[in-house]
Amino acid sequence: MTVTRERLFWLFKSEPSCFSFDDLKARHNGTEHWDGVRNFQARNLLRDEIKPGDGVLFYHSNIPEPAIVGIAEVVSEGYPDWTALDPSAEHFDPRASRDNPVWYMVDVRYVRPLKRPVTLNEMKTHPELSGMVLLKRSRLSVQPVTHHEWEYILRLGGID
DNA sequence: GCCAACGTTGGC
DNA sequence: GCCAACGTTGGC
Numbered sequence: 001m002t003v004t005r006e007r008l009f010w011l012f013k014s015e016p017s018c019f020s021f022d023d024l025k026a027r028h029n030g031t032e033h034w035d036g037v038r039n040f041q042a043r044n045l046l047r048d049e050i051k052p053g054d055g056v057l058f059y060h061s062n063i064p065e066p067a068i069v070g071i072a073e074v075v076s077e078g079y080p081d082w083t084a085l086d087p088s089a090e091h092f093d094p095r096a097s098r099d100n101p102v103w104y105m106v107d108v109r110y111v112r113p114l115k116r117p118v119t120l121n122e123m124k125t126h127p128e129l130s131g132m133v134l135l136k137r138s139r140l141s142v143q144p145v146t147h148h149e150w151e152y153i154l155r156l157g158g159i160d
Numbered sequence: 161g162c163c164a165a166c167g168t169t170g171g172c
Numbered sequence: 173g174c175c176a177a178c179g180t181t182g183g184c
Contacts, residue, residue: 039167061181061182064183138183139165139181141181
């Protein structure tokens, strides 16, 4: 018997100059592994908490107008981020090994863009969103989003 | 490009 | 195990 849990929601940050929402769309089946996360709190989420079927808000950071631009979906369990094992990879980590991967990732699949991006500035003006991790601990690159925040942002983004 | 916030490292 | 130094993130 399979035990399922309620669908959960997350926000993944990416610098569009490095990997944008359109880049995800262009991947085979719109699917790509979310590698390169090198923060332990985010690692724990990827390894233990984030499950197939969960919703992902795709956020563009480090640009003049940072914003949530689209929706993606988690399509794998967490599994070892093998880019940490590759000395030639940007996010190589000498501590990682096959026996002790240290870092984890999940696969995400493109779902749809928001009809209009929801900018960081706009989010700051909505009291309903004041509890968002994005506004309180902005540096965490993989972070939880409440169901209420998810619905609210989709509505702001023109999706019902 | 600046710099505040903050996570990580390493000496003690 | 504390905490200063350091490195990185990311808004501006």
